[in-house]
Amino acid sequence: MDDLLSEKEQIEKLRGWWSSYGAYVVAGIVLGALALFGINYFQSSNTEAELEASALYDELSDDVVDGDLDAAEVVTDQLRSNHADSAYTAQAMLALARLYMDQNRDQDAADQLRALLASPAIPEFKDVARLRLAKLLLYQNKADEVLTLLEGVPDDGAFAARFAEAKADAYVALDRPDEARSAYERALSEPSQQATINQAFVQLKLLDLPLQETAASDDHVAAGALQEDAGTDEVDASANDTADEEAE
Secondary structure, three states: OOOOOOHHHHHHHHHHHHHHHHHHHHHHHHHHHHHHHHHHHHHHHHHHHHHHHHHHHHHHHHHHHHOOHHHHHHHHHHHHHHOOOOHHHHHHHHHHHHHHHHOOOHHHHHHHHHHHHOOOOOHHHHHHHHHHHHHHHHHOOOHHHHHHHHOOOOOOOOOHHHHHHHHHHHHHHOOOHHHHHHHHHHHHHOHHHHHHOOHHHHHHHHHOOOOOHHHHHHHHHHHHHHHHHHHHHHHHHHHHHHHHHHHO
């Protein structure tokens, strides 16, 4: 404000300004306070929700150790209902699937893993579920479903080598050795991912595959050529012996 104005004029100007803009100032203060309250409430609610989910997961862990399947199912359902997007829920579903397998309920385990894949869980947990489901389907002799399950998985993710190995195992089960060979080689081809697989075991599975059809065909042709050469040599030898006899 102009320093030359009298104190009374300054007050009048201030009153005029407040009359025009005071409501906006108050509204801004109120909105700021509400936003701050909302942020604090949201953070508090999230903290409370995570603590509750953590407590439920601890309870589930005890049930899994005790082999109490009924109790584990109840706790997992609670987590899925109240904390669907929590990491604890995803871990609980993986644990429950394992408990089902331990009790020879492989179809229930498969259903649990499929439910996790359809949930809002973070991708890393879904990758674990996808890999475990692939192995379970192989155990159930459903190799074709394994290929469907793994169709479109990225070739450069953290689980790429393990997915490639699972695909190769499925190809072997389906008697498709050439595709199995390609998948095993892909599993072994990325140095940064080799630590995620048993390289020696994968190499053994690769070596155990039958010869490629083209290679086998080439070997057959080569063997035929050798036989022809041998036959020609025998004919030549016979002709030479006849000629020697006539000369005598």
